[in-house]
């Protein structure tokens with residue numbers, strides 16, 4: 806699968822995410838100690854869902870809306 810723009814694949818669980826925001830939301834715990842991926846069940850409980858392309862999204866809304874809400878969290882990129 807070709808990944809473009811903000812989309813990325815988790816190296817831990819191999820799931821695809823539509824944005825860094827969605828990716829970050831599925832990671833839980835502290836760096837270097839108990840950092841892990843949330844399960845599918847946990848992601849669904851958070852209101853996340855898969856879009857039509859099988860990418861995880863934070864909510865069933867236009868992603869552009871949520872890009873504006875992204876906070877100062879640093880993206881994770883080299884763990885797993």
Ligand SMILES: [Zn+2]
Pocket residue numbers: 815816817818819820831842843
């Ligand atoms: Zn993961």
